[in-house]
Amino acid sequence: MMRALAFDKFLPDPKPFIKEVPIPTPGPGEVLVKMEAAPINPSDLNWMKGVYGIKAELPAIGGFEGAGTIIETGPGLFTSFLKGRRVSCIAAPGKSGTWAEYMVTKSHYCTKLKDHFSFEQGATFFINPMTAQMFTEKISAGKHKAAIQTAAASSLGKMMVKWGERTKFPIINIVRRPEQVEMLKNLGSMYILNSTSPTFKEELSDLCKILQPTIAFDAVSGELTGVIMNAMPDNSIHYVYGALSGQDISGINTRGLYFGNKLLGGLWLTSWMQKKTPFELKLAIGAVQRNFGHTFNSEITGRFPLNKYGEAIKTFKSNTSSGKVILYPSQII
Structure with missing residues (x-):
């Protein structure tokens, strides 16, 4: 079992809660990521309000992006080579979100995190x-x-x-x-x-x-x-x-x-990412990697263990121009 930050109702003021759920199993072309850091983004809250472009199937686990380590892989030609890799990742539609101790996502929704970047930095790579x-x-x-x-x-x-x-x-x-x-x-x-x-x-x-x-x-x-x-x-x-x-x-x-x-x-x-071919998406990710850490970097304004999510969301709402608020899914204090 694992702990996750879930929601079961669409509300104007989202009310997530800690829930224990089974650790998901990766299928073909998928990987299981042990999540180390995940930010709160406006799109996360809009998804929980029910006003995002993709409708959540309730109950759902929040969080669109994050970073962690691939600890298990499903069947696939290349997925087995990914085990043990530190990655930035995004959640796959219909799968669990990043606000959890573990997340299953598609292997090509992960990109290798360079050694000199922390999980905290890598958590804000995608959106x-x-x-x-x-x-x-x-x-x-x-x-x-x-x-x-x-x-x-x-x-x-x-x-x-x-x-x-x-x-x-x-x-x-x-x-x-x-x-x-x-x-x-x-x-x-x-x-x-x-x-x-x-x-x-x-x-x-x-x-x-x-x-x-x-x-x-x-x-x-x-x-x-x-x-x-x-x-x-x-x-x-x-x-x-x-x-x-x-x-x-x-x-x-x-x-x-x-x-x-x-x-x-x-x-x-x-939509923009989905319209790209795998090669075009790889080029775009490469361009981001060249700018990441200097031009395309995020300041961090708050750091919270998963069970302090209420304080984390409050901090996010009151400091939207100060920097990112990061959740640590594997930490419970």
Whole structure:
């Protein structure tokens, strides 16, 4: 048996609980990972609320990503070579999550963790860094010269800030608090706007005229999406990948869409990864590995044993721009 952080109801305020369940057995092409560290992400809580793109089959074990050691493998041509490997991993749909002492997942949902990285660092390899990689591929494929991002003070947002500064690619970074402006200045960002400022719309319009950003990555949605789209130049595309505002998109100038040839689209990491061939996915993971630990790295703001999950979730909710909160599934204090 093993301990896991499970949930059996979809609630606006998730109520997970510690549960003892049988240790899963890996099937063909699968591996059993002894979990050492797993972060709390917004997508984890949305899944527990029942508002994520993949519906959980209740009861379910939470956690989408983490790191640990492969201790058992199922039948497969290459899986037996993976036993004993330290890995970053993501949960497979329909399987157990990472907030547990052990997790079964597909072997190709694991990537080797380099020796100089800790389990804690490796636990945050997939969701934010791979999303940043997805963004940079979209920028490159569209030959865009500048971009806009919302939620720029988040862990993902700060990765894009560092990538933009390293590659000299201009990004207009939108935050919502003065202290977040200072935070991004300290990272070297040149273009930072506070969406709560009374002059925000004018400042955004002026920067769009100067930098001509033709791609946007939006985690907020709501009225802010309309404000950004209206300010962007013709022939631009605005990707929505989150809804932190809790609101539907509003305020878009409809005539600006068709006269300006502007596009509004959705972007979801899971779908993006599923559309890639195994070779393309391997290339993307390799690109993340080259940036991991410096450009695509996450700060840690809290560390908790599994049974302190209530305190961990509370810390996560109150410090979303400070860094990651990590659960240690094998620790019970």
